Amino acid sequence: MGTAALAGDLGVGGHKRERLKRVTLDLRIRDVRPEDATGVVAIFNPIIQAGIYTAFDAPFTAEGERSYIEALPERAIFLVAERATDSVLVGFQSMEPFATYAHAFAHVGVLGTYVDLRCRRQGVAGCLFQATFQAARAKAYEKLLTYIRADNAPALATYLHQGFRVVGTAQRQAKLGGRYVDEVIVERFL
Numbered sequence: 001m002g003t004a005a006l007a008g009d010l011g012v013g014g015h016k017r018e019r020l021k022r023v024t025l026d027l028r029i030r031d032v033r034p035e036d037a038t039g040v041v042a043i044f045n046p047i048i049q050a051g052i053y054t055a056f057d058a059p060f061t062a063e064g065e066r067s068y069i070e071a072l073p074e075r076a077i078f079l080v081a082e083r084a085t086d087s088v089l090v091g092f093q094s095m096e097p098f099a100t101y102a103h104a105f106a107h108v109g110v111l112g113t114y115v116d117l118r119c120r121r122q123g124v125a126g127c128l129f130q131a132t133f134q135a136a137r138a139k140a141y142e143k144l145l146t147y148i149r150a151d152n153a154p155a156l157a158t159y160l161h162q163g164f165r166v167v168g169t170a171q172r173q174a175k176l177g178g179r180y181v182d183e184v185i186v187e188r189f190l
């Protein structure tokens with residue numbers, strides 16, 4: 001995919017632009033918009049339908065995703081990675097408070113990361129993580145946490161590469177097609 005480009009001017013949420021990392025795709029990282037719903041499900045549904053990456057087990061409709069985006073709570077962070085050459089979405093990362101039933105968890109966010117299966121290993125997730133870390137600090141988050149299928153070694157490697165540490169393994173946390181799957185819980189302080 002093209003020659004290496006320095007994605008040094010990634011606009012993050014329309015705020016300050018900062019130098020991130022060398023990637024092989026020229027990307028724009030920005031806040032999601034309702035009209036991105038089609039692009040988001042075009043990334044998400046093949047990942048879900050592959051059946052080996054995530055505990056999500058049913059595809060999303062563009063209409064449903066648009067409604068979800070329109071109703072995002074104030075402290076949600078939902079960033080998309082847009083390929084600069086053709087404005088096609090190639091990844092997204094979304095994050096919400098760990099729980100809203102107690103203020104005690106307001107400093108903890110739970111996130112998910114999804115990159116177009118054809119665009120993996122080109123630094124897309126890395127750029128999304130850097131932008132999400134910055135946006136999360138700005139919204140007073142202090143810590144991020146997520147659940148990764150224990151059989152998803154690439155995802156675990158990605159999160160460890162971004163400074164997350166393994167908290168532990170929740171056994172038989174997901175039941176997919178009648179088969180139990182463990183989930184690894186990882187965390188990172190901001």
Ligand SMILES: CC(C)(COP(=O)(O)OP(=O)(O)OC[C@H]1O[C@@H](n2cnc3c(N)ncnc32)[C@H](O)[C@@H]1OP(=O)(O)O)[C@@H](O)C(=O)NCCC(=O)NCCS
Pocket residue numbers: 047053054112113114115116119120121122123124125126127147148149152153154155157158159161
């Ligand atoms: C996991 C995922 C988000 C990674 O996105 P990505 O854009 O390919 O990741 P990056 O290119 O930024 O990789 C950054 C680093 O993570 C690690 N990494 C990523 N993919 C890896 C793999 N398949 N094997 C080993 N390490 C890997 C490497 O250290 C990599 O750095 P390097 O390429 O310089 O060696 C992507 O593969 C994906 O969306 N997979 C399907 C959905 C999924 O599993 N999501 C996570 C659900 S919890």
